[in-house]
Amino acid sequence: GxxxxxxxxxxxxxxxxxxxxxxxxxxxxxxxxxxxxxxxxxxxxxxxxxxxxxxxxxxxxxxxxxxxxxxxxxxxxxxxxxxxxxxxxxxxxxxxxxxxxxxxxxxxxxxxxxxxxxxxxxxxxxxxxxxxxxxxxxxxxxxxxxxxxxIRLTHHLEFPFLVLLISGGHCLLAVAQGVSDFLLLGQSIDIAPGDMLDKVARRLSLRKHPECLSMAGGKAIEHLAQTGNQELLTFRLPMQQYRNCDFSFSGLQNLVNNAIVQKEKEEGIQEGEILSCVKDVAAAVQHAVTVHIIQRTYRAMLFCIKNGILPSKTATLVVSGGVASNQYIRKGLQNLADANDFALLCPPPRLxxxxxxxxxxxxxxxxxxxxxxxxxxxxxxxxxx
Missing domain, CATH: 3.30.420.40 (ATPase, nucleotide binding domain)
Known part of the structure; x- marks a missing residue:
């Protein structure tokens, strides 16, 4: 009661x-x-x-x-x-x-x-x-x-269409074929991209950064990355040798953590202090996550067209989830869609x-x-x- x-x-x-x-x-x-x-x-x-x-x-x-x-x-x-x-x-x-x-x-x-x-x-x-x-x-x-x-609430979109869901808790690629008919093409085998970005933000102590005091982790990374140089660091991308559409972010996170430790040593600072190159690290991490997401989504697109799962004339990629509001990731997906004659649709950020x-x-x-x-x-x- x-x-x-x-x-x-x-x-x-x-x-x-x-x-x-x-x-x-x-x-x-x-x-x-x-x-x-x-x-x-x-x-x-x-x-x-x-x-x-x-x-x-x-x-x-x-x-x-x-x-x-x-x-x-x-x-x-x-x-x-x-x-x-x-x-x-x-x-x-x-x-x-x-x-x-x-x-x-x-x-x-x-x-x-x-x-x-x-x-x-x-x-x-x-x-x-x-x-x-x-x-x-x-x-x-x-x-x-x-x-x-x-997306069908905000746009008149017919089945089937390809869906990429990227958030703090989820990461998957599926073909929506009907109201309760979904073909799962791939998913994260470990953690979700939003979770990884939040963990990296925490490791970088971004809440202490004057520009990011009240921002959630992923937002803070996106903000700092805008003025960073993503070429300062490069990370080996996960799943390159796997011929599927799955994702993996925990290995990438370990590589990032190791790079942060290395930079802290170089700058002679303790964990919990802000690196002088923090914006470059943020940019490099965001870029690596984006490229990984794009590579796996590209494989899904090819699979769908090759197997006639999607109509090649009106193929559509729908992107949703909290990470879809990251403008850098969205721009990368827009470029991918344009290059492959897919329409890209996203619900408004609040949805x-x-x-x-x-x-x-x-x-x-x-x-x-x-x-x-x-x-x-x-x-x-x-x-x-």
């Missing part, structure tokens, strides 16, 4: 609450059925109401970035507690902003995999309580599929990171296709992996 009581004691920091499209009460047009989407797979609590036309009627998002930034990483039990404290308010704000009551919803869609077990549990428990109370259908959502299909909108939209897609809409909540589990 007490899990979902409103957290009135602790006020939410305003900086962390984004409420968008809030003036829904002014007679917003709705089209077809409505789905409430709920996202708690990692460290963002998100909710949104979307209609069949892909119109976002209302949404709310609570991000935990500040808390985890101070801890130097996501601590699952802390993330769980923050989801618990905020989920009721986030869902209510999304409903309120959309001017929609739970009774008017066609279904509730919630991320059930993959993600942090403790975080997923909060969203699922809340959602099941909601659908059972109001007798609504429930649509379990695969987080990565939701990312992959977000590239975790949010409730993509979950609600995936719910709409599944509702329309009649796929995975459950009328009984018995036996539904979350699956962290």
């Amino acid at each position: 007490t899990l979902f009581t409103r957290n009135s004691g602790k006020a939410l920091p305003p900086s962390c609450f984004f409420l968008r499209n809030s003036s829904a009460r002014s007679g917003k047009q709705r089209f077809g059925r409505l789905v409430l989407g709920i996202e708690t797979s990692c460290d963002d609590t998100g909710a949104a109401v979307v209609d069949e036309a892909g119109c976002v009627l209302g949404e709310a998002l609570h991000c935990q970035k500040e808390v985890h930034l101070q801890a130097g990483g996501i601590i699952p039990v802390v993330a769980q507690q923050l989801h618990r404290e905020n989920i009721e308010q986030v869902v209510q704000e999304a409903l309120c902003a959309s001017g929609v009551s739970v009774a008017e919803l066609a279904a509730v869609a919630t991320t059930v995999k993959p993600g942090l077990a403790l975080s997923l549990g909060v969203g699922l428990q809340y959602s099941l309580s909601l659908v059972n109370r109001h007798q609504k259908p429930f649509i379990p959502i695969h987080h990565m599929e939701a990312h992959a299909l977000t 590239c990171t975790d949010n409730g909108v993509m979950i609600a939209w995936n719910g709409i897609e599944r509702l329309r296709a009649g796929l995975g809409v459950l009328h009984s909540t018995a036996g539904i589990r979350y699956e962290p992996r």
Whole structure:
């Protein structure tokens, strides 16, 4: 019972609450059925109401970035507690902003995999309580599929298309062939690119750098790299000899760490102090990550065209995930797409990171296709992996 009581004691920091499209009460047009989407797979609590036309009627998002930034990483039990404290308010704000009551919803869609077990549990428990109370259908959502299909909310894109998802927790290449039909071409065999960039930023102590005080790790690397010389250091790229589309970033990270130790020795400084060549290191690291991503994506493109998996006339590469907002990486992918006659599409940055909108939209897609809409909540589990 007490899990979902409103957290009135602790006020939410305003900086962390984004409420968008809030003036829904002014007679917003709705089209077809409505789905409430709920996202708690990692460290963002998100909710949104979307209609069949892909119109976002209302949404709310609570991000935990500040808390985890101070801890130097996501601590699952802390993330769980923050989801618990905020989920009721986030869902209510999304409903309120959309001017929609739970009774008017066609279904509730919630991320059930993959993600942090403790975080997923909060969203699922809340959602099941909601659908059972109001007798609504429930649509379990695969987080990565939701990312992959977000582009169909913002662009009229037909299946099939190639998807590259690059974020702090994920890295994969797949062909979206239908609403629940995905052909996995490759994925990271160790860590994700965003995770690697964050770790390198931490090793470089970028939070102490005057230009990067409040920036997340990947953002700090991108910022410093703009004025760095990427040719100062070169790193051997991973997976060169593997004839597949998989990625690997942990070996690259070790090479980078060794290079940092070497530079610290040369400059006579301790770990924790800022290297004078920090911008050059940032530029070299960002370049290596970009080239690796481009090489693997190029292999996927060739494979798809050669095997007739994608139509060569209208082949499209969709890039999403938090790392997709890195402008250097995006420019590299744009050049790759242009050189191979692929169109490149990216959702807007706010839909590239975790949010409730993509979950609600995936719910709409599944509702329309009649796929995975459950009328009984018995036996539904979350699956962290």
